[in-house]
Amino acid sequence: MAKRKRAIPQYGTVVLNGIEYYRTRVEDSDGNRVALYAKTPEKLYDKELEALEQIDSTTFRRRSPTVIKPLGDMYMEEVTADDIRLALIPLSNKSESLHNTVNMLLKCIFYSAERSQLLEYNPCEGISAKGGKPTQKKDSLTDQQVEVLLETVKGLPPYLFTMIGLYAGLRREEALALQWDCVFLDAPTPYISVRRAWRSEHNRPVISTTLKTKAARRDIPIPKCLVNCLREAKAASKSEYVIADSEGQPLSYSQFKRVWQYIVVRSTKERTYYKYVNGQSIKYTVQPSLGGHQKNNPNIVYSLDFDVTPHLLRHTYITNLLYAGVDPKTVQYLAGHENSKTTMDIYARVKYNKPEQLFDVVNSAFHQAVPS
Structure with a gap:
């Protein structure tokens, strides 16, 4: 099977001491522009992601x-x-x-x-x-958008993560820490147990049994589509982790960003690039058209005309439960919300946002008050 091309941003180049380097710049926590160099786009991308993570961490502490x-x-x-x-x-x-x-x-x-x-x-x-x-x-994804998204990522690295987010509602740190010993596909009612959490320290994955809150520890029944997806993944897996790198280890921060990049590069969202020409940084933008192909990689088709984030997958899961009539308290448990306010805020947006949908509710509530 041919190896898939990695979705790497377009970097400019610069020649230093007779050697050509790829170069990009990031803004550090003090607002200063810092140049990063590498001999290949892949190495520069890893270096950029690691630098951004460290800058985010420093910014938060300061x-x-x-x-x-x-x-x-x-x-x-x-x-x-x-x-x-x-x-x-x-x-x-x-x-x-x-x-x-x-x-x-x-x-x-x-x-x-x-x-x-x-x-x-x-x-x-x-x-x-x-x-x-x-x-x-942001609203949750519609059924049509979910269908387009899954068709887009089918066979690509983010497919399994996407399925887990859409049909189990796991947080990113829960999905990346999930191990096969917590996936019960042969139980009378197949389910996932959330018992571990992932975090990144200096671009290294750390798996812990300390969850975000006590409510995050939960058992989630999963639908048949996810059962089938996980069964196929388990048959091909050589790792104890459901989502793992080529060596069977949990993903690092930069590895997950690369995985998610497969989705980002297939969207029609406007892109801004900086290209270095004769030592000068030139900014230009690209507005991909739906159905078009990426210039440098014709295998990439711009098929997503809507934004997708890892959290939006989980938000879609929660919203779909509420649309299906599942009571908010049950949704709170399945989502691992410690505070019911989070669930009820979503519930209110889902249930009580259109007057025409409330007509029967209001009339039913006050039918006895109507004078004869």
Whole structure:
């Protein structure tokens, strides 16, 4: 079987001491631009991902949320979008620049916490810059989008991770730590036990039995489509891990990013590249068209005209349970939510967002109050 090409970004090149290197630049935690070099695009991509992870970690440590009043006495998981809006009120009569700077600082803090898997919900998602329009929370994938996504990644490295997210609702750290001893395919009711969590330290995977919360420890019944998928994967697996690298070890941070890149490069989302020509960085953008082929790799087809993130797979799982009429308390257990507010917020968006859908509910609730 022919080896698949890795989805590597397009890098510019530079000649140093007569040797050609691939080069890119990243912004460190102090805002300085740092150049990275490597002799191959693959090595440069690994180096870039490792550097970004370390920068994210440094940024989070330096920008502790406890210094921002009035949020300083709150745990991060307790902070809501309304709390952040209240914290920004004293800045409403200040300059737009100051308001936006503090706003961006808050977003960096909570985004880093979310990236580090410390938070399930980022309260800054709906906060806009001063005078701007609030951003919308991403909806779950539709049935049609799920079908297109699975058809796109069928036979590619992210397929198994995608199936687990869509049909078991595991968090990224739960899926990457999943071992075959916690997958019960031959039980009368096949299920997955969540007992371990993955994290990355200096781009090295660490597997722990310490889960995000007590509620994360759960047994999840799985549908037939996922059972069949896992059965095929297990038959071909030589590792104790469900999702593993070529040596049977759990994925590192950079390895997972490369796996997910198979999805990213097949989307029609606009891309920005920097190419170095005669020592100068030239910025250019590409807007792929649906159904088109990547110029450098014709095997890659732009088939996804919607955004997909690892968390969106889990969000789709939870939303589909609620659409199917599963009561929120059961969904809370299956999702591993310790706080019912997270589940109920999703439930409210699913159930109570369109007046025409509420007509029968309201009339049924007040039918006895109607005068004869």
